[in-house]
Amino acid sequence: MTRWKEFDVKRGSSGPLLQVQGLEVEFRTGGRVVHAVNGIDIDVRRGETVAVLGESGSGKSITFEAILGTLDSPPGHVTGGRAEFEGQNLFDLSPRRRRAICGDRIGMIFQDPLSALNPVYTVGWQMAEMYRVHRHLGRAEARRQSMDMLARVGIPDVQRRIDNYPHEFSGGMRQRLVIAMALAVDPALVIADEPTTALDVTVEAQILALLRDLQRERGMGLILITHSMAVAAEIADRICVMYAGQVVERGDVRTLFGSPAHPYTAGLLHSLPGVAAARHRRLTPIPGQPPDLAHIPPGCPFHPRCPRAEARCRAEPPALRPVGDGQREAACHFAEELLAAAPTAQQDEGHAR
Amino acid sequence: MLAEFLFRRVFYSCIALLGLVVAVFLLARLTGDPSVLYLPDTATAVMREQFREAHGYNDPIVVQLGRYVWNALHLDFGMSLRQNVPAMDAVLQAFPWTLRLAGVTVLLAMIVAMTIGPLAAYRPGSIFDRIASVLSLAAASTPDFWLAILGILVFAVHLGVLPTSGTGGFAYWILPIGVLMFKITGTTTQVVRGSMISSLASPYVKAARAKGMPENRIIFLHALRNSVISAVTVAGDQTRGLINGAVIVESVFGWPGVGKLMIDAITQRDFAVVQAAVLVTAACIFLLNIILDLIYAALDPRIDLH
Amino acid sequence: MTDKTPDTTASAPASNPRRRYALLTMLAGDRFASAAACFLLLLLFFAIFGPALIGGAEVRMNLGMRNAPPFSGENGLPYLLGADSLGRPILPRLMVAARTTLGISIGVVFLAMCVGSALGIVAGYYGGRLGGAIMRGADLVMSFPSLLLAVIVLYVLEPFVFNVVIVLAITRIPVFIRVARAEVLEVKQRLFVEAARSIGAGDWRILRLHITPVVLPTLFTVASLDLANVMLAESSLSFLGIGVQPPGVTWGLMVADGRNFLTTAWWLSFWPGLAILLTALSANLLSNWMRIAMDPKLRWRLEPEATRSSAILRRLFPARSQAR
Numbered sequence: 001m002t003r004w005k006e007f008d009v010k011r012g013s014s015g016p017l018l019q020v021q022g023l024e025v026e027f028r029t030g031g032r033v034v035h036a037v038n039g040i041d042i043d044v045r046r047g048e049t050v051a052v053l054g055e056s057g058s059g060k061s062i063t064f065e066a067i068l069g070t071l072d073s074p075p076g077h078v079t080g081g082r083a084e085f086e087g088q089n090l091f092d093l094s095p096r097r098r099r100a101i102c103g104d105r106i107g108m109i110f111q112d113p114l115s116a117l118n119p120v121y122t123v124g125w126q127m128a129e130m131y132r133v134h135r136h137l138g139r140a141e142a143r144r145q146s147m148d149m150l151a152r153v154g155i156p157d158v159q160r161r162i163d164n165y166p167h168e169f170s171g172g173m174r175q176r177l178v179i180a181m182a183l184a185v186d187p188a189l190v191i192a193d194e195p196t197t198a199l200d201v202t203v204e205a206q207i208l209a210l211l212r213d214l215q216r217e218r219g220m221g222l223i224l225i226t227h228s229m230a231v232a233a234e235i236a237d238r239i240c241v242m243y244a245g246q247v248v249e250r251g252d253v254r255t256l257f258g259s260p261a262h263p264y265t266a267g268l269l270h271s272l273p274g275v276a277a278a279r280h281r282r283l284t285p286i287p288g289q290p291p292d293l294a295h296i297p298p299g300c301p302f303h304p305r306c307p308r309a310e311a312r313c314r315a316e317p318p319a320l321r322p323v324g325d326g327q328r329e330a331a332c333h334f335a336e337e338l339l340a341a342a343p344t345a346q347q348d349e350g351h352a353r
Numbered sequence: 354m355l356a357e358f359l360f361r362r363v364f365y366s367c368i369a370l371l372g373l374v375v376a377v378f379l380l381a382r383l384t385g386d387p388s389v390l391y392l393p394d395t396a397t398a399v400m401r402e403q404f405r406e407a408h409g410y411n412d413p414i415v416v417q418l419g420r421y422v423w424n425a426l427h428l429d430f431g432m433s434l435r436q437n438v439p440a441m442d443a444v445l446q447a448f449p450w451t452l453r454l455a456g457v458t459v460l461l462a463m464i465v466a467m468t469i470g471p472l473a474a475y476r477p478g479s480i481f482d483r484i485a486s487v488l489s490l491a492a493a494s495t496p497d498f499w500l501a502i503l504g505i506l507v508f509a510v511h512l513g514v515l516p517t518s519g520t521g522g523f524a525y526w527i528l529p530i531g532v533l534m535f536k537i538t539g540t541t542t543q544v545v546r547g548s549m550i551s552s553l554a555s556p557y558v559k560a561a562r563a564k565g566m567p568e569n570r571i572i573f574l575h576a577l578r579n580s581v582i583s584a585v586t587v588a589g590d591q592t593r594g595l596i597n598g599a600v601i602v603e604s605v606f607g608w609p610g611v612g613k614l615m616i617d618a619i620t621q622r623d624f625a626v627v628q629a630a631v632l633v634t635a636a637c638i639f640l641l642n643i644i645l646d647l648i649y650a651a652l653d654p655r656i657d658l659h
Numbered sequence: 660m661t662d663k664t665p666d667t668t669a670s671a672p673a674s675n676p677r678r679r680y681a682l683l684t685m686l687a688g689d690r691f692a693s694a695a696a697c698f699l700l701l702l703l704f705f706a707i708f709g710p711a712l713i714g715g716a717e718v719r720m721n722l723g724m725r726n727a728p729p730f731s732g733e734n735g736l737p738y739l740l741g742a743d744s745l746g747r748p749i750l751p752r753l754m755v756a757a758r759t760t761l762g763i764s765i766g767v768v769f770l771a772m773c774v775g776s777a778l779g780i781v782a783g784y785y786g787g788r789l790g791g792a793i794m795r796g797a798d799l800v801m802s803f804p805s806l807l808l809a810v811i812v813l814y815v816l817e818p819f820v821f822n823v824v825i826v827l828a829i830t831r832i833p834v835f836i837r838v839a840r841a842e843v844l845e846v847k848q849r850l851f852v853e854a855a856r857s858i859g860a861g862d863w864r865i866l867r868l869h870i871t872p873v874v875l876p877t878l879f880t881v882a883s884l885d886l887a888n889v890m891l892a893e894s895s896l897s898f899l900g901i902g903v904q905p906p907g908v909t910w911g912l913m914v915a916d917g918r919n920f921l922t923t924a925w926w927l928s929f930w931p932g933l934a935i936l937l938t939a940l941s942a943n944l945l946s947n948w949m950r951i952a953m954d955p956k957l958r959w960r961l962e963p964e965a966t967r968s969s970a971i972l973r974r975l976f977p978a979r980s981q982a983r
């Protein structure tokens with residue numbers, strides 16, 4: 001048994017803050033069924049950062065929309081699994097109760113800050129709303145705390161800018177606004193969905209640093225959804241790699257990047273343009289395309305693109321199981337072989353850390 | 354910026370209005386003997402000649418145009434041949450009645466649309482939504498004069514609870530406003546509903562839900578505020594329907610507004626009044642459009658006018 | 660935005676037999692739209708052939724039948740809906756009026772569509788000063804209530820049918836200008852980046868072969884929506900007495916005639932008004948359906964979910980596969 005399974009799930013202990021098991025989400029439109037999420041296991045503890053890594057279409061954002069209850073529900077449905085937050089299965093709660101918990105104890109940072117902010121209300125109004133609804137503060141006090149929080153995330157000239165509208169801020173500033181709103185009432189868990197994708201590199205570094213500082217300060221759990229390995233490597237403690245709606249590998253960030261146990265992870269690492277030693281190597285992208293989630297290939301979903309695929313891979317879906325020293329898990333029939341046969345991976349991915 | 358915007362809009366409206374005045378003039382003068390428009394068919398040739406001399410219709414066109422425009426700017430459209438008062442006075446007297454009718458109608462229509470629209474949008478496809486949609490569709494297909502007549506038939510003739518026409522106490526308002534409201538409410542409700550559906554599906558509403566905001570707050574504070582903007586956008590189109598409807602409602606119910614004045618003037622061949630009524634209404638429409646633009650700009654902070 | 664193939668399959672007119680079958684199936688699946696289509700077809704039939712069938716019954720005055728009530732079977736079929744103040748049977752009159760009303764309405768819509776689309780296409784394709792002037796003019800006409808415009812023009816020009824058609828068409832033209840221009844602008848940026856211009860195709864050719872087929876479906880949808888509005892406008896004009904004059908007969912005129920007999924013979928006004936309502940409703944329903952059917956993004960809503968009528972169609976044409 002690995003450490004994952006031994007955790008005590010009682011609230012307040014050192015158990016996981018959020019433990020997702022076997023989550024399945026389907027989208028049904030016009031006769032087609034799209035299997036967006038197919039059996040995900042994820043957990044986060046207090047004070048740690050877990051990066052959920054995957055291409056677009058791997059189901060990473062949908063997983064957390066389903067957990068928070070903001071999934072577009074006529075097409076999308078949760079068809080299986082549990083999501084235990086602080087000991088309670090969120091899917092068992094009434095929508096109202098769940099909404100209350102989610103806003104208060106879980107903060108969400110959205111990918112595109114401009115569309116996540118309501119264009120017709122001032123930033124101050126939207127910020128104060130958090131305090132007024134969740135903490136029942138009066139208008140003046142809410143405004144004061146909003147200003148404090150905005151200043152904390154680095155908005156200059158707060159006194160004046162609190163009455164500005166979202167479109168009057170730059171992209172990086174807007175992302176800070178969204179972070180401020182997510183952290184306003186001191187949640188235990190923060191989910192950041194591609195927080196730096198829409199930003200340029202210098203701003204990205206600032207935002208990541210801000211997130212790291214805030215986490216250190218408040219000790220919350222942080223889930224970082226991203227498709228960028230660099231971002232994941234920058235601030236994550238653990239990584240979950242997703243593909244076609246499933247977790248294919250998870251473990252500590254250093255060991256995972258140092259020696260991947262799943263061909264997909266290995267492929268991702270090899271397709272990165274290297275910095276130092278690997279400069280003269282040709283880029284080797286993973287061949288093929290991610291699968292159409294309405295028609296996921298049988299067996300292992302990655303097998304059509306996998307250089308090591310064999311007949312077994314087509315027939316039998318590999319389960320996520322501990323490999324190597326038991327501190328990490330991978331969903332591949334040949335994980336052990338992969339680990340044994342790849343000492344070189346450690347050398348030319350030095351830029352990952 | 355605001356002053357500049359206002360100035361530009363007023364300027365263009367004035368030009369349009371002026372163009373309209375000239376167009377009416379040309380229409381009237383170039384299509385034959387103007388006395389035909391003013392005098393009844395029974396007038397003799399001698400009377401027509403006298404009329405033409407007296408009103409300067411034998412002068413060159415350009416002179417006539419100049420005189421006409423000059424008069425128009427002074428709001429002088431001639432005398433109403435039926436009522437023996439200046440045409441403009443007749444219009445100004447009728448105007449407040451139409452304003453009252455239209456004003457109350459729009460107010461009620463907005464209230465209804467802003468209540469039913471969001472509720473229908475919240476559960477699209479539900480029974481409530483479908484009934485609302487069917488009613489709106491029926492409202493858009495019903496001829497208002499027929500509805501007015503039906504209203505009179507049912508409520509005044511058969512049930513005897515409401516008066517058939519005229520003005521007076523509260524009861525006299527019910528049928529005219531009810532009929533006028535019907536179509537406008539239907540269209541506006543559908544517009545608000547459509548806009549609310551897209552607001553409720555927007556990313557900022559999803560974000561607000563993730564923030565843990567309760568549903569009522571989401572519907573009426575977050576989403577509706579955005580939808581009001583598109584409702585105002587179509588309000589301009591609605592005023593056209595409102596005026597068309599008002600003309601008919603006033604005629605059927607004997608409501609002494611500008612619409613009834615216009616129709617009566619047509620049947621009585623009182624061209625001066627017809628002109629005055631049409632031009633005054635046009636001026637009001639232009640003014641209303643400017644006001645709507647201002648409201649729209651005030652509501653949407655993304656527009657920078659101030 | 661790279662369009663690998665121009666979107667011709669999605670919006671090609673129903674010239675392709677597979678596509679026509681798919682349209683029919685979708686129509687059969689929507690009960691209201693198919694009922695509306697049937698009603699309109701029936702109406703069209705009676706409007707065209709009805710007067711010949713009833714042979715002048717509508718003007719046969721029978722003073723003994725003055726204001727006869729409807730549904731009294733012994734008076735015979737023409738008097739099914741009653742008779743008016745001169746004893747003329749209402750049902751045949753409705754049919755003749757249908758011809759006038761529909762004729763005017765279709766004429767107006769057709770005229771407005773042709774002129775408006777032409778202007779709109781020019782405005783969208785060439786843009787510039789001409790385009791701006793066209794749009795400004797369209798806005799001006801559009802901001803004016805149609806009734807007011809009709810009032811003053813028909814007063815001056817005498818309410819002949821021709822003038823009524825022209826005036827009403829003028830009030831509808833701006834809508835078509837706007838729609839056509841918007842469509843052209845959207846297509847223009849798609850196609851020009853593509854090969855068309857680069858292989859030296861002339862403007863006229865591009866307009867004819869590429870732009871028009873894409874713009875046409877939207878225009879038809881707008882036209883069908885407009886049909887209802889035009890009908891209502893024309894009826895309003897007739898009702899007020901400033902539209903078609905007697906001896907012409909339209910539904911609006913019939914309603915106006917019946918107004919004096921409201922207390923004694925309510926059916927005089929009721930049936931013609933109902934006819935207007937049903938026709939406008941059908942046109943609206945059909946145009947709603949068309950709007951969804953023509954838009955490839957929304958079309959999935961109409962995919963037949965094994966309704967009885969679509970099952971019948973499938974049995975009738977078993978060999979044809981779905982065009983999807």
